[in-house]
Amino acid sequence: MTGFLHQDVFSRAHVPVTDSVLAHAANTREEEGVVIRQGNAWYAKHHALKDIGLSILPRSIYAFIGPSGCGKTTLLRCINRLNDLVPRFRFSGELLVGGRDVYRLKGSRELAQLRRGLGMVFQQPNPLPRTIIDNLMLPLREWYHLSVTQAREKALEKLEEVGLLAEVKDSLHKSALTLSGGQQQRLCIARALMLEPDILLLDEPCSALDPLSTAIIEDLLLRLKDRYTIIIVTHNLQQARRISDYMALFYLGEVVEAGPTAQLSVNPQTQRLADFLSGAF
Amino acid sequence: MYRERSHTLTNGFGYIGMWFSLALILCVCLFIVVNVLNIGADVLSWKFLTTEPNPLMMESDPGGILTPLIGSFLLTALGIGIALPLALCTAIYLRYYARPGYFSLLIVTAIDILASVPTIVIAIAGLAIATLPQLSFLSTPLVGNGSAIEHSYGKSFLTAACAMAIMVLPFITKAIDESLKTVPEDLIAGSLALGASKWRTVTKVALKVSRPGIVTGVILGMGRILGDTAIIWLLLGGSLEMTGNQPWFAPQNWLSTLRNSGSTLTSYISDTSPVGEGNRYDVAFGASFVLVVLIVLLNAAAAFIGNLGRHKAR
Ligand SMILES: Nc1ncnc2c1ncn2[C@@H]1O[C@H](COP(=O)(O)OP(=O)(O)O)[C@@H](O)[C@H]1O
Ligand SMILES: [Mg+2]
Numbered sequence: 399m400t401g402f403l404h405q406d407v408f409s410r411a412h413v414p415v416t417d418s419v420l421a422h423a424a425n426t427r428e429e430e431g432v433v434i435r436q437g438n439a440w441y442a443k444h445h446a447l448k449d450i451g452l453s454i455l456p457r458s459i460y461a462f463i464g465p466s467g468c469g470k471t472t473l474l475r476c477i478n479r480l481n482d483l484v485p486r487f488r489f490s491g492e493l494l495v496g497g498r499d500v501y502r503l504k505g506s507r508e509l510a511q512l513r514r515g516l517g518m519v520f521q522q523p524n525p526l527p528r529t530i531i532d533n534l535m536l537p538l539r540e541w542y543h544l545s546v547t548q549a550r551e552k553a554l555e556k557l558e559e560v561g562l563l564a565e566v567k568d569s570l571h572k573s574a575l576t577l578s579g580g581q582q583q584r585l586c587i588a589r590a591l592m593l594e595p596d597i598l599l600l601d602e603p604c605s606a607l608d609p610l611s612t613a614i615i616e617d618l619l620l621r622l623k624d625r626y627t628i629i630i631v632t633h634n635l636q637q638a639r640r641i642s643d644y645m646a647l648f649y650l651g652e653v654v655e656a657g658p659t660a661q662l663s664v665n666p667q668t669q670r671l672a673d674f675l676s677g678a679f
Numbered sequence: 680m681y682r683e684r685s686h687t688l689t690n691g692f693g694y695i696g697m698w699f700s701l702a703l704i705l706c707v708c709l710f711i712v713v714n715v716l717n718i719g720a721d722v723l724s725w726k727f728l729t730t731e732p733n734p735l736m737m738e739s740d741p742g743g744i745l746t747p748l749i750g751s752f753l754l755t756a757l758g759i760g761i762a763l764p765l766a767l768c769t770a771i772y773l774r775y776y777a778r779p780g781y782f783s784l785l786i787v788t789a790i791d792i793l794a795s796v797p798t799i800v801i802a803i804a805g806l807a808i809a810t811l812p813q814l815s816f817l818s819t820p821l822v823g824n825g826s827a828i829e830h831s832y833g834k835s836f837l838t839a840a841c842a843m844a845i846m847v848l849p850f851i852t853k854a855i856d857e858s859l860k861t862v863p864e865d866l867i868a869g870s871l872a873l874g875a876s877k878w879r880t881v882t883k884v885a886l887k888v889s890r891p892g893i894v895t896g897v898i899l900g901m902g903r904i905l906g907d908t909a910i911i912w913l914l915l916g917g918s919l920e921m922t923g924n925q926p927w928f929a930p931q932n933w934l935s936t937l938r939n940s941g942s943t944l945t946s947y948i949s950d951t952s953p954v955g956e957g958n959r960y961d962v963a964f965g966a967s968f969v970l971v972v973l974i975v976l977l978n979a980a981a982a983f984i985g986n987l988g989r990h991k992a993r
Pocket of ligand 2 (some may be wrong): 467470471472601632
């Protein structure tokens with residue numbers, strides 16, 4: 399398995415990869431992460447993803463970058479099968495999460511369990527129009543038999559984890575919609591963490607936020623990557639450079655180039671990535 | 680060069696037309712309100728609301744409107760009770776489960792057609808169905824020469840409620856659908872992404888978030904039932920009292936009351952008007968007053984709840 403990984407992720411490596419990234423790659427097993435082979439996806443007749451091959455290692459930040467409309471969201475929503483919602487969407491190929499092919503699960507129960515292990519954060523913060531604490535306790539109580547006290551304890555723990563507890567501890571019973579955009583997004587991250595997922599999927603989580611809130615969330619993600627595998631879609635190259643360990647450039651449904659961020663950003667192998675880095679599109 | 684066009688004349692006609700229309704609307708509205716208030720208020724009293732009407736009102740004390748009032752409430756509750764679950768299921772199916780295609784198109788078309796059918800047509804079709812001998816459990820079986828049930832009487836609170844439900848079904852379904860449309864896609868996706876099932880997501884997220892719109896739709900549906908006369912004429916009958924076993928309010932007679940005919944505020948108004956047998960303007964206006972107040976209150980509640988929802992969504 400590791401053979402495949404090195405082929406895929408480092409095949410374009412002409413310069414030495416930074417030591418820490420290599421050490422990380424050597425110490426992790428890709429079965430715990432996400433592996434995509436020959437991933438193709440269609441919206442009706444529109445071929446939105448073409449022969450995607452990626453290997454996403456656990457406990458690292460992987461950024462999907464590229465111009466809008468190139469398929470980043472589509473791939474992210476394949477991982478937790480949220481595209482099932484779209485009529486006439488189709489995926490072919492292999493998409494392994496923790497070694498299991500998500501498009502070959504049996505029944506809705508396995509799908510629900512897959513999704514429980516994958517936290518997702520959306521572009522627009524999407525708390526429910528309920529209290530802050532309810533937003534966190536609901537998913538937990540939906541899945542487990544727990545007392546309110548137990549659920550509350552867990553909610554406070556997650557609020558602390560995303561650095562929101564100090565700001566909201568006196569307003570836990572206020573509507574989540576009274577929070578600022580940045581706070582709402584951190585609440586959504588906390589909610590995504592409530593079910594103790596292994597993987598966190600973020601779709602342009604900062605694109606609706608101001609620079610300060612963005613910086614807070616970037617710091618948070620850097621702290622979280624010790625424990626979670628983080629996949630983040632962003633069209634902000636600077637953001638990808640600041641926080642990601644690996645990145646993949648998407649263009650018109652294809653992955654043009656993928657690899658360690660540090661390496662790709664100084665030494666792009668394709669003209670497209672070079673153009674993208676220089677801000678040409 | 681060119682001769683300038685003048686719009687003074689058309690503008691003038693436009694303004695006159697507008698002001699005339701507004702004045703006319705105001706006058707008509709005032710006339711109705713003043714009349715209803717003026718004549719109706721004279722007979723209004725606690726006693727008027729809480730005594731049963733006297734069937735022989737021509738000669739003596741007309742009594743009150745207790746049974747029509749109860750009849751209106753009963754019919755509204757039954758009609759909504761039948762229509763709401765059906766409307767919820769239909770709207771949820773169309774928005775979250777149906778695949779785009781001929782089948783959902785068929786249902787949507789059927790709803791649109793139903794919405795445009797005049798209530799008198801629903802009433803006559805309802806009567807045709809309700810008089811089938813197989814449906815005598817909804818009203819009273821009528822026995823012919825032999826001992827077999829030849830057909831049913833067809834008129835009862837139950838049959839009228841079914842027809843009312845069919846009448847308001849398209850409106851409530853559309854109100855729920857409109858309301859579900861406003862639920863942000865991201866809230867649904869967010870719930871599914873947490874592993875909640877589609878059904879749980881619809882019931883716990885979509886219905887919760889769209890509740891103000893649903894309640895508003897239901898309230899407007901109530902107003903339609905309260906104000907309808909065609910269905911009541913054909914399917915509830917024109918008697919002023921409850922015609923089931925007496926006393927109609929005793930629990931052991933509830934079923935009998937529901938299976939028999941009665942009155943509502945609207946049928947009471949037409950019965951007591953000069954075209955009816957009562958010819959008592961005063962009590963007809965009294966009942967009109969109560970009916971108008973009820974409908975205004977319902978509309979106010981709908982507006983208030985609609986507003987509440989808009990504030991909350993922010
Ligand atoms: N629900 C959908 N139905 C049909 N086509 C879609 C849908 N979502 C996305 N697409 C199409 O798929 C392509 C990729 O979209 P997307 O994955 O959202 O791009 P990105 O996230 O990179 O901006 C686009 O051409 C877009 O028009
Ligand atoms: Mg996108």
